[in-house]
Every structure is written in C-alpha cells, then in structure tokens.
Amino acid sequence: MTPARAIPYGDPAHLAAHQFLVEEAALLDAADYEGWLGLLTEDIRYVMPVRVATARGAGFDTLSDMGHFDEDMYSLRKRVQRLATDHAWTEDPPSRTRHFITNVRTFRGGGGEWLVESALLMFRSRGDTRPPELVSAGRSDLLRETEDGLRLARREITVDEPVLRTQNLAVFL
Amino acid sequence: MLALGTVLADVRRGMIPAHVYADPEVFALERDRLFARSWVFLGHESEIPDPGDYVVRRVLADSFIVARDEAGVVRVMFNMCLHRGMQVCRAEMGNASHFRCPYHAWTYRNDGRLVGLPFHAEAYGGEDGFMRAGQSLLPAPSMATYNGLIFISLDPDAPPLRDYLGDFAFYLDLYTRQSPAGIELRGPQRWRIKANWKIGAENFAGDSYHTPHTHASVVDIGLFREPKASKRKEGALYVAGPGAGTTYKLPPGGDFAEQLRYVGYPDDMIPAMTASWSARQRALVSDSGFMVSAATLFPNLSFVHNWPQIDAAGTVVPFISLRQWQPVSECETEVLSWFVVDAAAPKEFKRNSYKAYVMCFGSSGMFEQDDVENWVSITDMAAGSMARRLNLNSRMGLTSTGQPIKPPMDAASFAGPGVAYQGFGEFNQRHWLRQWSDCLEREPAVRGPAADMGAAVAPGAAR
Numbered sequence: 001m002t003p004a005r006a007i008p009y010g011d012p013a014h015l016a017a018h019q020f021l022v023e024e025a026a027l028l029d030a031a032d033y034e035g036w037l038g039l040l041t042e043d044i045r046y047v048m049p050v051r052v053a054t055a056r057g058a059g060f061d062t063l064s065d066m067g068h069f070d071e072d073m074y075s076l077r078k079r080v081q082r083l084a085t086d087h088a089w090t091e092d093p094p095s096r097t098r099h100f101i102t103n104v105r106t107f108r109g110g111g112g113e114w115l116v117e118s119a120l121l122m123f124r125s126r127g128d129t130r131p132p133e134l135v136s137a138g139r140s141d142l143l144r145e146t147e148d149g150l151r152l153a154r155r156e157i158t159v160d161e162p163v164l165r166t167q168n169l170a171v172f173l
Numbered sequence: 174m175l176a177l178g179t180v181l182a183d184v185r186r187g188m189i190p191a192h193v194y195a196d197p198e199v200f201a202l203e204r205d206r207l208f209a210r211s212w213v214f215l216g217h218e219s220e221i222p223d224p225g226d227y228v229v230r231r232v233l234a235d236s237f238i239v240a241r242d243e244a245g246v247v248r249v250m251f252n253m254c255l256h257r258g259m260q261v262c263r264a265e266m267g268n269a270s271h272f273r274c275p276y277h278a279w280t281y282r283n284d285g286r287l288v289g290l291p292f293h294a295e296a297y298g299g300e301d302g303f304m305r306a307g308q309s310l311l312p313a314p315s316m317a318t319y320n321g322l323i324f325i326s327l328d329p330d331a332p333p334l335r336d337y338l339g340d341f342a343f344y345l346d347l348y349t350r351q352s353p354a355g356i357e358l359r360g361p362q363r364w365r366i367k368a369n370w371k372i373g374a375e376n377f378a379g380d381s382y383h384t385p386h387t388h389a390s391v392v393d394i395g396l397f398r399e400p401k402a403s404k405r406k407e408g409a410l411y412v413a414g415p416g417a418g419t420t421y422k423l424p425p426g427g428d429f430a431e432q433l434r435y436v437g438y439p440d441d442m443i444p445a446m447t448a449s450w451s452a453r454q455r456a457l458v459s460d461s462g463f464m465v466s467a468a469t470l471f472p473n474l475s476f477v478h479n480w481p482q483i484d485a486a487g488t489v490v491p492f493i494s495l496r497q498w499q500p501v502s503e504c505e506t507e508v509l510s511w512f513v514v515d516a517a518a519p520k521e522f523k524r525n526s527y528k529a530y531v532m533c534f535g536s537s538g539m540f541e542q543d544d545v546e547n548w549v550s551i552t553d554m555a556a557g558s559m560a561r562r563l564n565l566n567s568r569m570g571l572t573s574t575g576q577p578i579k580p581p582m583d584a585a586s587f588a589g590p591g592v593a594y595q596g597f598g599e600f601n602q603r604h605w606l607r608q609w610s611d612c613l614e615r616e617p618a619v620r621g622p623a624a625d626m627g628a629a630v631a632p633g634a635a636r
Contacts (some may be wrong), residue, residue: 046538049361052265054266055264056263066359066361069531070528071531078394081394084263087393088542088543090541090543130367134522163365166364168536170542
C-alpha cells in the first residue's frame with residue numbers, strides 16, 4: 001500500500017530516487033543491459049500485467065494472472081544474455097530507444113526501502129523507415145538501500161494500452 | 174487487377190507469388206471467401222466460467238460478444254444494436270446481466286434478448302410499430318465448441334465443427350485435453366504487428382526448418398537442456414484434416430510416463446494424461462517417440478508446446494500456448510496469445526508453466542521476438558513491384574517431379590492419423606496453402622436478404 005503523501009521534492013531521498021531512475025534510463029537507452037542488471041537486487045520481481053478495457057464499474061483493468069513480463073533474476077539474465085548473442089535478430093540492427101521518465105513521486109517505505117511512482121514514455125525507432133513506436137506506462141517501483149547504493153527490488157509496469165502497438169518487448173521498460 | 178487463377182495455380186505448384194503477403198485485393202478475397210465461411214476460433218469456455226461473464230472478440234471487422242447467460246449457456250452475439258447500430262458492449266471483458274446501448278438505452282439480456290426499449294408505446298405504437306417480442310442481438314450464424322474451444326462461422330451452412338476438425342482433433346486433444354478437467358486459458362496478451370496474418374499461420378503449421386537459425390539465440394543461452402536446435406530435423410511433420418503440425422523426437426526407449434517426465438510433466442499429472450488420451454494418442458508419445466510442438470488449425474489458430482529450463486537449477490517445465498493471427502489488413506495482424514494449462518494441474522506446475530510461457534512466447538517471448546521480426550520484414554518486402562516478379566519456392570521435400578524425397582512414415586513409426594514425414598519439408602505449409610487456395614475459389618457465403626429488425630411483416634414505404 002503506497003502511503004498517501006509523497007515526500008517533498010527537496011528531500012534528499014527523493015532526489016536520490018529520481019536520479020536512480022534517470023541513470024537507469026540512460027543505461028537502457030545505451031543498451032547497457034549488463035549494467036542495468038547491476039542495478040537490480042537478486043530477488044528482483046519485474047512484472048507488467050496485461051491491461052484490459054473494462055467497464056467503469058468492473059473493479060479491475062489489469063489481468064491478475066497474465067503479464068507481458070513476469071520476471072525474476074534468472075529470466076531477466078537470460079533475456080540480457082540473449083540480446084548479447086550474435087543471433088538476436090529482432091535487435092540487430094538495434095532499436096533506438098528513449099525512455100522519458102517523469103511525474104516521479106517518492107514514498108517512504110520503511111526498512112531502507114522507498115516506493116517510487118513514475119510515468120514512462122518510451123520512444124522506439126526500428127530500422128530506417130519504419131514508423132516509430134511508443135509505449136506509455138506508469139511504473140511502481142520498490143527501491144532498496146544497499147551497500148552499493150539504491151537498487152531496484154520490484155517494478156510493476158502498468159501499460160496504458162490493452163493492445164500493444166510495438167512489435168515485441170525485446171526492450172525493457 | 175488480380176489474376177486469381179494464375180496466383181492459385183502457382184500456389185498449387187508450390188510456387189507462392191510473393192505479393193499475396195501484402196496484397197489488398199487478396200485480402201478482400203480472404204475476407205469475403207475465407208473468413209466469411211470458415212470456422213474461426215473466438216475464445217474458450219474457461220474464459221467465461223460464471224453466468225454473466227463475457228469477452229468481446231472479433232472476426233476481422235465483426236465484433237462479437239461471447240457470453241455465458243444466466244442459464245450457463247455460451248452465446249455468441251453480433252455486437253451491434255438492432256436500432257442504430259451502436260457497438261452495444263465496448264468493454265473487452267467483464268460480467269453483466271444486461272448490455273445497454275449507450276445511444277438510446279435499448280437493453281439486451283446476456284442471452285441476447287431485447288428486453289428494454291424506451292417509450293415503446295409512445296415512439297412505435299407498441300408491437301405493431303416495432304415487434305420487440307422475440308428480438309435479440311444477431312447470433313453468430315454458426316457456433317460450436319470442441320474441448321471448450323468456441324468457434325463460429327459466418328456461414329449458416331457451415332459443416333458441423335467436428336466434421337470440419339476431422340483427424341486434427343486427435344492432435345487438438347494433446348494440447349487441450351490433458352485431463353478430463355480440460356484446460357484453462359489465461360490472457361490473451363494482445364499486440365499488433367505489421368505482418369500479414371498468413372505468415373504466422375504457415376510458420377506454426379510446419380516450419381521446423383526455421384528453428385535452428387531463427388531461434389539460435391535461445392540455444393546459445395542454454396535455455397534448453399538439448400544443446401542443439403538441429404534436433405529439429407529428427408522431428409516428424411504431420412498433416413491431418415484441416416490442421417498440420419510439428420513434433421520433436423524424444424529420447425529413445427522411454428515408456429509413456431517416462432517420456433512425459435522427460436518433457437517435465439510432474440508425476441501428479443501423468444495418470445490423468447494417461448486416462449484422458451486414447452491408446453493411439455499415447456502410442457504417438459511412447460511407441461513412436463514424438464511429442465507435439467507447433468501446429469496450426471486452418472485458418473488462423475495456432476498452438477505451441479515446448480519445455481525450456483525455467484531456473485538456474487535446470488528445471489525443465491513444459492508450457493502450451495494457443496494463439497490467433499487476427500487479420501487487421503493485408504499488412505497488419507493482431508496477435509492474441511494465451512497461456513494454456515490443464516485445469517487440474519497442481520498449482521506449482523501452473524506457476525512454473527506460466528513462467529516458461531512468458532519467457533518463450535507472447536509479446537515479450539524470446540522465441541516470438543525473432544519470429545515477428547522475420548514476418549514483418551517479409552510483409553514489407555512483399556508490398557512492392559518487384560515482389561510481383563517473384564514466386565517463392567515452397568517445394569521443400571519434393572523432387573522436381575513432385576515426389577517426396579523420402580516416403581511418408583508408416584504406422585509403425587508414426588502412430589498418429591494423417592500423413593507424416595520425418596525431417597524438414599514444407600508439406601504442411603503447402604497443405605495450409607491448398608486449403609487457402611480452395612477457399613479463395615469459393616463463392617462468398619449465401620447470406621440471403623438482410624433481416625428486417627422489429628418488423629412483423631415486410632413494412633411498406635416509409636416517409
């Protein structure tokens with residue numbers, strides 16, 4: 001349960017969390033996925049539930065038992081290893097991505113953990129002439145203070161489209 | 174101007190005019206002659222388990238409500254209000270006792286019956302002006318289920334579904350009836366790709382030849398216990414009824430239970446699989462030593478079954494996915510990809526199998542990522558002028574005179590029905606394309622006159 005009030009923007013903890021997300025986005029845009037894995041805790045949970053168009057009164061707009069991603073460290077490592085092979089055709093030539101991170105709010109989690117909400121717009125260009133693709137999502141992260149600094153322990157991505165209009169998720173959000 | 178006769182003659186020679194993968198005239202024929210008549214998958218009963226549950230699904234441009242009514246009966250209704258044509262239900266899933274049109278509040282029960290018509294007396298003069306009694310949303314012209322899979326046909330004279338499935342039902346059971354409890358579907362993940370719908374359908378039907386190269390990366394990273402993607406060439410390809418599929422060769426010598434264990438099925442599930450499948454279905458696994466992999470039921474429903482390692486300890490767990498290649502246009506397809514699991518499977522198996530699925534297939538799947546890249550690229554290339562000068566060779570497995578380069582398998586080596594060949598070949602894609610060709614030569618379904626809604630007798634002139 002996210003606390004009701006975000007900590008003030010001037011709070012050093014907020015600035016550190018915000019900077020973490022921006023630095024992380026820079027690694028993703030540089031396709032430095034090994035570096036990105038280094039920002040995750042060993043017990044990382046990385047999920048992206050399928051969003052659905054339901055009536056206002058339905059009480060749900062994501063699927064509780066189906067995601068576009070539902071990952072732990074093993075599966076994320078495999079994905080990163082795959083992209084590093086010479087045979088990951090879909091990313092060769094690689095996508096050019098830009099992860100725009102905004103609307104960042106930090107909430108006190110206790111026990112050296114911070115809940116961070118952010119908005120993401122990912123612009124993805126593939127090939128030379130293909131129309132670009134956009135993925136818009138909210139992200140709900142759990143950042144944990146470790147000896148090496150903040151690390152991402154959990155991310156839930158709430159994508160804004162029920163039907164994705166990107167060819168695949170060979171990129172991270 | 175499309176020279177259909179030439180195109181189909183070429184296809185039947187195993188030479189595919191490349192432009193059929195991006196041709197608006199071909200797409201229009203597919204819409205009018207193929208999708209207007211074929212049995213098309215819409216969903217599974219497990220997606221709407223309770224009265225009032227519904228999902229909204231399409232057959233090309235036509236939207237249908239697939240609902241379980243208060244009596245528990247599954248109904249498929251055209252999602253268009255009888256009055257002014259609004260889309261009655263604009264959510265994609267949910268639970269409702271009624272569907273109310275937002276335009277003028279015409280209201281339908283979840284079995285389709287029209288029960289609410291505001292100001293019926295004042296506006297229409299009651300039943301004489303608009304006969305409300307007995308009216309309902311248009312039902313799908315034909316509807317039937319098999320193992321809980323819901324199919325419709327826009328042709329009221331479609332052959333019975335079971336007759337249509339023919340010998341492919343044998344293989345369908347292997348994916349969709351692992352226990353008497355049947356399957357449950359989760360999802361679907363939905364995403365749109367700039368690829369022609371036929372390419373995925375053909376690929377799943379029989380393209381074992383692409384696996385060693387397209388999917389080299391997943392072998393590189395050790396996602397599978399078997400070290401080489403070339404194991405694909407030991408597999409058997411089969412065609413049966415309107416379907417076709419690929420298999421993997423299992424290690425020699427195992428009995429039925431041992432082979433299921435090898436693929437990663439827990440001991441808890443094996444008795445039900447033994448009971449649920451016929452002796453011949455079990456023999457395909459035990460005596461012949463083949464396990465089903467990818468398959469396509471014509472026209473656009475595909476299946477996949479595989480068994481990756483889901484953790485660093487090397488735990489092998491199988492998964493099944495069912496997917497539909499829903500045409501949007503000649504160069505765009507919506508993929509609907511479901512995770513499928515035996516409803517009676519242990520919780521832990523369901524969790525692990527789901528993990529295996531998400532890693533391998535679907536919107537982020539490590540197999541699917543590279544597949545779609547190829548299909549988008551084919552579609553892109555097929556749209557130009559030069560593609561009209563190129564017939565793609567789809568004759569793999571045949572000599573120049575049209576004889577198979579090796580004989581079909583006999584019953585002793587492949588226990589399943591239909592015709593099977595071991596090794597690489599494009600027998601299955603040609604089988605799919607022959608059905609496609611036959612469909613494009615059919616006349617569109619006979620629709621008869623459109624129904625006059627609410628009229629007791631054919632009304633006279635309006636003013």
